[in-house]
Amino acid sequence: MASTVFAILFYLATLLFVVGLLYRINTYARTPAPLKIPTTPAPTTTGGVVLRMTREVVFFESLFKSNLWIWVFGMLFHASLALVTLRHLRYFTEPVWGWVEFLQPFGIYAGITMLLGLLGLWGRRLFVERIRYISTPSDHLMLVLLIGIAGSGLMMKFVAHTDVIAVKTYFLGLMHLDIQALPADLLLIVHLSLVVALLVVFPFSKLLHAPGVFFSPTRNQKDDPREKRHLSAWAAKLESEKN
Amino acid sequence: MADIVAPAYRTIPIVPALKPGSMEGKGPFVASEKINEALGFPGQLVEDWHDKVIAKMGDLLSKYRSFRVFMDACVHCGACSDKCHYFIGTQDPKNMPVARQDLMRSVYRRYFTLPGKLFPKLVGARDLTREVLDEWYNYYNQCSECRRCSVFCPYGIDTAEITMAAREILDSVGYGQKYSNEIIGKVHKIGNNLGLPGPALEDTLAGLEEDVKDATGIDVKFPIDVKGAEVLLITPSADFFAEPHIDSLIGYAKVFHATGTSWTLSSMSSEAGNFGMFIGNYDQLRTIAMRIRQAALELGVKRIVVGECGHAWRVAYSFWNTLTGVGDGADADDRFAQMLQKQLDHRYKQPMHICEFTWDMIQDERLTFDKSKNDKHIITFHDSCNVARGSRMGDMPGGQFEIPRNIIKAVANNFVEMAPNTTREQTFCCGGGGGLLTDDLIDLRVKGALPRMEVLKQSVDEHGVNFMATICAICKAQFTKVLPIYGFERKMVGGVHQLVSNAIQLGPK
Known part of the structure; x- marks a missing residue:
């Protein structure tokens, strides 16, 4: 029963995640940027922009300049999440890729650091007056959701083991539209339910910061307005109307 | 004017405690019918403003990628929350960049996103009411569009873009600001x-x-x-x-x-x-x-x-x-x-x-200077926000910082920098930019100048600075007004080319 319910949930959530995200990205990409507004000093070449964006996305450069504590907790969370996610590829591949195998031990510790990062961020949200002021209930819930995912995952590793072989069989099956038995294990059910919830809320929430940053004109524009005329379609129309 | 007092310097520039509502209802004068109509805006607030505002917002969301992405991308991390000079000076939490953006974002969520339509309370979405509109008018006219917050935002969210959108929406329903619209009429x-x-x-x-x-x-x-x-x-x-x-x-x-x-x-x-x-x-x-x-x-x-x-x-x-x-x-x-x-x-x-x-001419050795003519000055340079964070000079990124400084050093002997986290792209606004250089906002202007005045005071105490050069007409006008309120000489501010003028040799070489 649970196996079928989760199969349906995962298919739907994945569909929603992919379609929702593509829809958003398409909207961002199609909306024109009529004016040159990079936050200067900005790179003057495409290569420079790629570097700037890489520093922003990989090292959170601007956040580092802003606030060391938010940077530390944010970095801890995101880097750990990346490792943890890569580690989880082992449940979707057979045989497991060599580099995923290599990441396995680090991925487990990353689960702990991910939780620490999240708790740090939540602590700031709760105890720093001005950040508490700007927090909405959904900001807190989002952290609860992620803490729940990390916590239930760690519990399965360190407290009450679940049958990971069966879990893997289940997910490999899902990938071939072949529904296998999912272990009826409370922690696992909690873990997977929260992941489904995360997939669903992603395209509708502030998690859009992930694709959004790539479309941010203050970061992705070249600083070359004097050298190249930049004209959006709707602005060009004004010229043909009036001149 | 007599009751305008400068806020106290912070001994250690820590983030100030919040004083909710301290700048409520302190926005600028509203534009008259005549001023608005001269620009083709409705004379006064139109009756169906609610629907018009939402429609205009939708229109701008489809025209400006910045506005569209910035409405979605904020995670409320707080990186920008202590970066605005108006927040530091007024302590009003709605002058924190993220909170200023949220005045608009809350309405965006309610009318343009699914979660905001379904669970407004949960995601901080709210209906567009007259109170919300007045709040927009008040706080979007307390932003100088200086872009300092955008330097620190991990997604590059620029509050200036949101302030601009808000002001355009307000103008489109006849709720414009007197000072800016009157001036545009004159141009x-x-x-x-x-x-x-x-x-x-x-x-x-x-x-x-x-x-x-x-x-x-x-x-x-x-x-x-x-x-x-x-x-x-x-x-x-x-x-x-x-x-x-x-x-x-x-x-x-x-x-x-x-x-x-x-x-x-x-x-x-x-x-x-x-x-x-x-x-x-x-x-x-x-x-x-x-x-x-x-x-x-x-x-x-x-x-x-x-x-x-x-x-x-x-x-x-x-x-x-x-x-x-x-x-x-x-x-x-x-x-x-x-x-x-x-x-x-x-x-x-x-x-x-x-x-x-001028710098090109100096490098080509086509100008000569008597630097001693500026010896009475101990000079520092105030980077103006729009030059620092919205433009460039010369061929290299950052030329907008080097070139004016190079000129000063070429025409004068005494130059010192102000504290490093308050210059170049991290410079603080003078407090009067973005269409706020009007007497009806003098309280805001004085408070907004606080961070710059603190740093200037430090330079005066440590290095005997007596001249702050800048290359912005608004900075010059604003400082001329607020310097005396902070106990400085009004003549302490001047242009870079004022120093050039002092030292340049015009006679036969």
Whole structure:
């Protein structure tokens, strides 16, 4: 029963995640940027922009300049999440890729650091007056959701083991539209339910910061307005109307 | 005015405690019917403002990627929360960049996102009510669009873009701000922000020629409407009569004179400032900028040089090419831009900042200075926000920081920097930019100047600084007003070309 319910949930959530995200990205990409507004000093070449964006996305450069504590907790969370996610590829591949195998031990510790990062961020949200002021209930819930995912995952590793072989069989099956038995294990059910919830809320929430940053004109524009005329379609129309 | 007091300096510049509501209802005067209608906006708040606001918001969301992405991307991390000078000075939490954005974002979520439609409370979405609209008017007119927050945001969210959108929406329903809209009306009608008509301008310039002749014995010209001149100078109209602005205008004229450059001003286009940017209105921005194109075409100039003005330089550097074709690199079939670009001399940057012009001349050794003439000054440099974070000078990123400093060091002996996290791209706004340089906002202006004044005080105490150079007409006017309130000499602020003017050698070499 649970196996079928989760199969349906995962298919739907994945569909929603992919379609929702593509829809958003398409909207961002199609909306024109009529004016040159990079936050200067900005790179003057495409290569420079790629570097700037890489520093922003990989090292959170601007956040580092802003606030060391938010940077530390944010970095801890995101880097750990990346490792943890890569580690989880082992449940979707057979045989497991060599580099995923290599990441396995680090991925487990990353689960702990991910939780620490999240708790740090939540602590700031709760105890720093001005950040508490700007927090909405959904900001807190989002952290609860992620803490729940990390916590239930760690519990399965360190407290009450679940049958990971069966879990893997289940997910490999899902990938071939072949529904296998999912272990009826409370922690696992909690873990997977929260992941489904995360997939669903992603395209509708502030998690859009992930694709959004790539479309941010203050970061992705070249600083070359004097050298190249930049004209959006709707602005060009004004010229043909009036001149 | 007597009750205007400067807030106390913070002994250690820690993040101030929140004082919710401290700047409620302190926004600027609302534009009159006449002022609004002159710009084609509804005279007063229209009856169906609610639907019109939502429709306009949808329109802007489809036209500006910045606005669209910035509405979605914020995670409320708080990186920007202590970066705004108005928040530091007023302690009103709604002056934190993220909170200012959220005044708009909450409405965006309610009307344009699924979770906001389904669970408004949960995601901080709210209905657009008259109270919300008034709150927009109040707090979006307490932002100087200085972009300091955008430096620190991990997604590059620029509150200025949201403030501009808010002001455009408010204008579109007849809820405009008096100061900015009145000034835009004057540009359209007369050609400059101060409403200085052509004949008055000619008188002023003739007077300046006499003054300079008296002081130096040299015939330095201030030409206007000269067809066939090489350089068209576009400068903020404050340069024509305000103190200390006028001293920089004299400086530009001396540089042109000493280098034998033929130049001219234009009576039709006697304003570099463009308040169309402040109100976020593309049409206004473009129409105002078109006067410069028109003047350049009519006078047949080869180069366009821009005087000391912060937001004007952002508009000129970043937007003129887009708006009017003043620049380079238009497509071959782009007749509108090519018409002008064919006329301009592309051995030089188009447009060029007066500091770039002067620095080029200094490097070519075409200017000589007696640096001791500035020895009475211990000088520091205040980076103006629009120059620092919205433009460039020279060929390298960051040239907008180096070139003015290089000029100061070439014309004066005593130069010191202010605290590093308050200069260059991290500079603090003077407190009067973005269309807020009006007496009805003096309380906000004084409080917003606090972070800069704290750092200036430090330089005065440690290095004996007695002159703060800057290249922005608004900075100059704002500091002239607020420096005395903080116990400094008003004459402490001045232009970079004022220092050039002091030291330049005009006689035979």
